[in-house]
Amino acid sequence: xxxxxxxxxxxxxxxxxxxxxxxxxxxxxxxxxxxxxxxxxxxxxxxxxxxxxxxxxxxxxxxxxxxxxxxxxxxxxxxxxxxxxxxxxxxxxxxxxxxxxxxxxxxxxxxxxxxxxx
Amino acid sequence: xxxxxxxxxxxxxxxxxxxxxxxxxxxxxxxxxxxxxxxxxxxxxxxxxxxxxxxxxxxxxxxxxxxxxxxxxxxxxxxxxxxxxxxxxxxxxxxxxxxxxxxxxxxxxxxxxxx
Numbered sequence: 001x002x003x004x005x006x007x008x009x010x011x012x013x014x015x016x017x018x019x020x021x022x023x024x025x026x027x028x029x030x031x032x033x034x035x036x037x038x039x040x041x042x043x044x045x046x047x048x049x050x051x052x053x054x055x056x057x058x059x060x061x062x063x064x065x066x067x068x069x070x071x072x073x074x075x076x077x078x079x080x081x082x083x084x085x086x087x088x089x090x091x092x093x094x095x096x097x098x099x100x101x102x103x104x105x106x107x108x109x110x111x112x113x114x115x116x117x118x
Numbered sequence: 119x120x121x122x123x124x125x126x127x128x129x130x131x132x133x134x135x136x137x138x139x140x141x142x143x144x145x146x147x148x149x150x151x152x153x154x155x156x157x158x159x160x161x162x163x164x165x166x167x168x169x170x171x172x173x174x175x176x177x178x179x180x181x182x183x184x185x186x187x188x189x190x191x192x193x194x195x196x197x198x199x200x201x202x203x204x205x206x207x208x209x210x211x212x213x214x215x216x217x218x219x220x221x222x223x224x225x226x227x228x229x230x231x232x233x
Contacts, residue, residue, distance in 0.1 A: 044224040108161045
């Protein structure tokens, strides 16, 4: 069974400072990993994805994440936070089995609410 | 592309009434998912379809919930009878079955309030 753990339920930063949202996963097989963002009263939008290519993945709005197999982590970072980054962020895993197919389900982390102060 | 379309965006109903939520997936996508989001339980997968066929409905909370996908461009999630604890935001998502991307595209959600 796979699981995704977001280590912080809330993160608060000042505008212009770096953002770090932490995510650890467990999976029997090589996972595909995603970060989604949900702004208030909106649906989920894909920020970036990792699918066993480059371990450093760049996404939209200046976000990036690094897949570290040895640490089973996929932390999301951004060098400089903007007020518009305030939202809830979800780390998500999709298991890919040895045959290269998917079970078809996403496993969501609990979410991290990012607050950005002026 | 218009993205995943859900209707209605907001629904307020009284306990015991039937509620039908609708979803139009992105054209060409083979998979369709229904999720429920609440403060207490976060995002939960209710059911998903592949090529209009339900594959896994183990997340459907009880028999009051049912979902159909009569064709590739339309799906419904029905609650009958509705209860206050069904109040949540219901998301529909879709994805294609090609390559290793597997990312799902989410609709804007339907906020359901049962009084």
